[in-house]
Amino acid sequence: xxxxxxxxxxxxxxxxxxxxxxxxxxxxxxxxxxxxxxxxxxxxxxxxxxxxxxxxxxxxxxxxxxxxxxxxxxxxxxxxxxxxxxxxxxxxxxxxxxxxxxxxxxxxxxxxxxxxxxxxxxxxxxxxxxxxxxxxxxxxxxxxxxxxxxxxxxxxxxxxxxxxxxxxxxxxxxxxxxxxxxxxxxxxxxxxxxxxxxxxxxxxxx
Numbered sequence: 774x775x776x777x778x779x780x781x782x783x784x785x786x787x788x789x790x791x792x793x794x795x796x797x798x799x800x801x802x803x804x805x806x807x808x809x810x811x812x813x814x815x816x817x818x819x820x821x822x823x824x825x826x827x828x829x830x831x832x833x834x835x836x837x838x839x840x841x842x843x844x845x846x847x848x849x850x851x852x853x854x855x856x857x858x859x860x861x862x863x864x865x866x867x868x869x870x871x872x873x874x875x876x877x878x879x880x881x882x883x884x885x886x887x888x889x890x891x892x893x894x895x896x897x898x899x900x901x902x903x904x905x906x907x908x909x910x911x912x913x914x915x916x917x918x919x920x921x922x923x924x925x926x927x928x929x930x931x932x933x934x935x936x937x938x939x940x941x942x943x944x945x946x947x948x949x950x951x952x953x954x955x956x957x958x959x960x961x962x963x964x965x966x967x968x969x970x971x972x973x974x975x976x977x978x979x
Contacts, residue, residue, distance in 0.1 A: 810877050811868075814868055
């Protein structure tokens with residue numbers, strides 16, 4: 774989660790001016806914080822769409838060629854994907870801002886009152902990575918990808934269908950970091966955005 778907190782220092786002259794107009798300081802804080810959060814949110818969207826600026830690991834061939842049907846059965850896609858589309862992750866970039874306009878931020882995953890359930894949990898697994906313990910049922914489901922190749926003419930394991938070895942005990946989903954690398958890269962610019970918007974609001978009110 775990105776957490777932003779405003780600390781005002783060395784602004785005695787500005788604060789004296791704002792004190793003459795009730796609500797001006799709060800409005801300036803609100804405008805600055807909104808601008809900084811909005812900037813970071815846009816940077817996160819760009820990061821997701823660029824797949825971590827090209828640093829995220831590629832999608833597995835299973836994901837490119839098959840999709841899971843209702844009931845857990847695998848079915849071949851009508852058209853194989855050359856790459857995964859991660860844009861759905863942007864739905865889980867949630868922003869918040871305190872009424873005091875002194876704190877705010879962005880968190881990834883579940884919102885307090887929306888987007889709950891398995892899809893939000895899946896989004897968190899994408900960012901943090903995940904290890905799944907393989908059960909006998911999973912062995913059967915993965916082996917069933919072979920039946921979905923009927924009519925294709927090829928039955929090459931690991932290419933056309935994806936059975937698990939009996940020795941496979943877990944499946945590792947590699948992490949695709951989002952929040953931490955974006956904040957490390959954009960922190961300075963977010964601060965500049967806050968200052969610019971804060972000062973602009975001050976100028977408009979004094």
